[in-house]
Amino acid sequence: MSTASPQPRRPRSGSRRDETARLAVLHAADDLLVEHGFGALTVEAIARRAGVAKQTIYRWWPSKVEILLDTLIEDSTKRLPVPTEKPTAESIRGYLRDFARFLTSDPAGKVLLTLIAEAQHDPATAESFHKRYLGPRRDQERDMLARGTDAGEVSPGLAPDATLDALVGPIVYRALTGSAVPRDLVDTLVDGLLRPRSD
Numbered sequence: 001m002s003t004a005s006p007q008p009r010r011p012r013s014g015s016r017r018d019e020t021a022r023l024a025v026l027h028a029a030d031d032l033l034v035e036h037g038f039g040a041l042t043v044e045a046i047a048r049r050a051g052v053a054k055q056t057i058y059r060w061w062p063s064k065v066e067i068l069l070d071t072l073i074e075d076s077t078k079r080l081p082v083p084t085e086k087p088t089a090e091s092i093r094g095y096l097r098d099f100a101r102f103l104t105s106d107p108a109g110k111v112l113l114t115l116i117a118e119a120q121h122d123p124a125t126a127e128s129f130h131k132r133y134l135g136p137r138r139d140q141e142r143d144m145l146a147r148g149t150d151a152g153e154v155s156p157g158l159a160p161d162a163t164l165d166a167l168v169g170p171i172v173y174r175a176l177t178g179s180a181v182p183r184d185l186v187d188t189l190v191d192g193l194l195r196p197r198s199d
Contacts, residue, residue, distance in 0.1 A: 009129060013181060016048045018082070018136035020051070020187065021052050021056060023051045024050040024051060024052065025046060025047075025052060025060075025061075025067060025158060026067065026071045026074060027050070027065045027071075028045075028046045028050035028069055028113060029046050029064065029068055029073070030068075030071050030107050030108065031040065031049065031107070032045055032046060032049055033068065033107075033110060033114060034110050035166065036115075037114075038114045038118060041064055041065075042064070043058065043064055043097070044066065046064070048066060052142070065118065065122075065124075065125050065128060065129075066128065068111050068114065068115060069115065069128060069129065069133060070133050071108065071111055071113035072108055072111045072112055072115065072133055074088060074132075075106070075108035075113070076102070076108060076137075079102065079106060079108065080098055080099060080106075080108075082095065082137065082141055082143075082144055083095055083144055083175075084144075086147065086150065086151060087144050087147050087148035087151065087153060087154075088151075088153045089146070089148070089153050089154050089190065089196030089197065090196075091148075092133060092144065092145070092148060092154065092190065092194065093186060093187070093190045095144070096168070096171065096186045096189065096190065097183070097186050099168065100171050100175070100181035100186060101154065103171065103172065103175035103181070104175050104180065104181060108137070109175070110160075111175055113172075113175055115129050115133070116129075116172065116176065117176070136163065141164050142160050142161070142164065145160055145163060145164065146160065150174050151191050153195055153196065153197055154194040154196055155192060155194070155195040155196075155197070156194055156195070157195065158193065159194065163193055163194070165195050166189070167189050167190070167193055167194075170185060170189065171183055171185070171189075172187070
């Protein structure tokens, strides 16, 4: 008698306590990074601050970089979503202003800047950062720009990726160098690169 093939095992969802511990680890990593910087951030310190065993952290994450990536993905999804409604020049402008605030004022922005810096000299960090965060977000941003272009709201003079690089690059540079991001910088970038429709 033949038997049905066993179904693939579903990932264990974890208990409420597990989710509480996971969030405690993410918050602890975020806080410690802001307080002490990436070099002084250790799994031991994160475990101590989060009130969990070090073995628990290593069971869920292979490194502190992966913890920071989970923190960044979760926080930016909540606090810096890429607009999904019909894009307009103003909604794209608003997204870039929010991005500037995220980088300069939000603890998760510090995580993003730290990972950008760390990726410059650590190929493993660069690979994971691109695969897990930069690539998926760029896909969303590219879609936002394409929909705005198709709707006639904006008329970029450059190819999509070059346009996005030119929009976010100056904002990231100023944040990386500890400078404020003037409101009129975002306006100039949007007006010059996207050539919004005149109503």
